[in-house]
Amino acid sequence: MSDVQPPRRARRRGTRAGVAAAAGLLLAACGVGADPVVNPELSDDDVTITMNWWGADARTQQTLAAIELFEQEHPTIHVEPTYSDWTGYWDRMATTTAAGDMPDVSQFDQLYLASYAERGALLDLSTVTNILDTSALGANVLDSGRVGDDLYAVPTGATSNGIIINTSLFEQYGVELPDTETWTWDDFERTSVELTEASGGEVHGVSPFGYDSFSLTVWARQHGGSVFDADGDLTLTPELLASYWQRELDFVESEAAPSVAHLSEVSGLPLDQTDLVTGKTAMAFIPAGQFTAYQSAAPDFDYDLAPWPADSDAPEGFQYLKPSMYWAAASTSEHPAEAALLIDFLTNDTRVAPLFGLDRGEPGNPAFRAALEGQLDESGEESLAFTEAMSDEVGDTPPITPNGASDIEILLTRYNQQVLFGESSPREAADAFLGELGDSITAAG
Template identity: 45%
Template sequence: MTTPFSRRTLLGGAFAGFSALSLAACGVSQDEDTDVALSNEEVTLRFTWWGSDARHEVTQKVIDAFQKENPKIKIKGEFADWVGYWDRLATTFAASDAADIVQMDELYLRTYADRGSLLDLGKTKEFLKTDGFSDISLAAGQAGGTQYALPIGNGSLSAVVNTRLFDKYGVDLPDDTSWTWDDFADISAKIMEASGGDVVGSGALGTEAGLLTIWARQHGGALFDDEGKVVLDPAIPAEMWEFNRKLAGKGQPSAESTAEQLTAPLNQTWLVLGKQAINFNYNTQISSLQEATKEETFKLLQLPQAAGGSAPGFYYKPSMYWSISAGTQHPAEAAKFVDYLTNNTEAAKILGTDRGIPANEATLKAIRPSLDPTSELAAAYNDKVASVVADPPALTPAGASDINNLTARYMQEVLFDRQSAAEAGKKYVEELTASVENAK
């Protein structure tokens, strides 16, 4: 199953409380001309981000390096943990007191962009270059065709396999360029049977929205359209959850064990403990997974595909973004700092892969020789799937930022036989749609 670590770190978490009024009054109109020119005076910019103490430390080093090169631009750092960050960000935007440079997440990007809270980065192109980004990476930071954010790092969902368990129970690793979900089910069942039930083959699917998005794309669907409307066919999550229900206790954990694992800390997840052979995680999590165990050896495989399907469904999901507040009084200086964060090779060497494998191809090239082995595994996986990566899905609209908790809740309704898969799929889409509509 996808661990709570992956849902919290890369796809979002507990806070979903954006009201339609909380952001509506902030920012400048994107239809207005913005004077983007460097000031002749000393300028102070506020820069806000979330993360660990280690992230705060390397970010301050980058700030110091930038200020040394640009003595007339002072950067004041502000940071918080994940949940506290979004509470504070909503409050500061509502009060027209937002930081100039904002670390942003996909779950909330469209919410802020649609309400005019973020600057159109196209207006800052004199100071902010985007040549190092592929069109696919840039598209992941666009809403309505406007560039509101630059991806910091690229992540890709992967099947993390414990090679030791495959070897121990005599199961061959699949050909990940062609395996299907039926193959995945067979392998999961074989491992569980060979272990006498001591090891499960895999975790449950559909515990968060990232995998559901790929499943939908593999079956010709999508969760949202470019206008922010819910377009998901209820039959798509229903099929995924019914797939889980049939595997529960036969290749995957029981419903009770799945529920317990959803709240387990990383070092107590079955994948880390050597009790599970396959899990679905973003490639960038491999370092944390490997660090949490000293015994297990992991390998990253591409996700299974739909039988007879022609679309793998893969896409790069930005680990996070850099955005500039539409209300900044110093757009040129803010853009110059974001340019330093994204394009400067010395900055890249300081930041490393703390915020993901760099989406900027030039800076990734600069730091790649110094990547540790597990970070190199993540980078190599991005290379591996590059040929099948498609355009990113539509951004998560306002009102849908709690989609991961919603997805996990309905998945459990099916596993515990409280609802049929068809009923859960229908109610899931209805609740998701209502949340999006109520946020307008």
């Protein structure tokens, strides 16, 4: 974290754990606005709107700078910022939304988009097209902000999933990487084991997946399946989920990955304390948009990005561009025109591009990408180049997480722990996970 403190006007409210409990609050009650005014007009008077986001201090400083620029451009509109870490963010969001006090503009994640939209908490952005221009965003990007046929959120950008490689460690221990453009899962595991053995166990080859929905979705698509369909139904098979967790167990058994006890100890640590940053593992599965954050957190190491390993029968287009995050407005906002104007500014004003860089993913607006030319450091250029190269290989973006499934990563983490500690077999855990998640989706419907 930077030593620079946020200006006084940025209120950092207390956070607390309990995203699942917070989601329950949203299920119980939800502040819903009246039917929105179509094409609302900007007020002639001074207006104050609230804006909410999650992230580390660097993102806070970037966002405050963008707010200042917006207020200079629109001196009668004042933006009151609030922010927190990821866990506290959704806890507070559920509470304020249930009370009818959702912030006017919020940073959103696809895990929660359908849940809030289907409860009427988000503004239908088709009602503010007189102010909000989304024409610069391609359909494949913009459509990821739709729930049903209606647009409720504007994506900030998108990222693919990749393998981050600490090339410094491979050089230090004299282990040669295979061709990462064509490597198979056997190549990947063999190389990981070689790194572990060459270091005498001081370093392990890989931090495995097992608990995040992004990597699970890529795994499912690589093996001919999916997690959800366009109707919001759960399509992931227990066999496919079990194979995902079995691959993780294989990594541990071969010592390509650290021990179960160690993986449990480091679960949930902040990025700057992860094994990849501290040099205890050499590879990991990450959203490519996080590459610059890892490189910044470990400046003494050199990192590279590579595609996922794949076997010969993997279908084309199994990778996809996941929306990094979104901007959304509250249906309860008393100032929908001003909220839409702020989202339009953050989406289209190219002066925002160098402020945000790639912090919110590769920009969805091509003009933002052009504005970043010459503005990025080496790791930023590499991250952008990787995502753009992967754009030629990705398939259609899968449906967003449906209403009732927002806790998918909480459930994945819980059942993944059971698998790692031998409390359940991969198949037993898969059956239980899918049953619990399916029940949640059904109840929400």
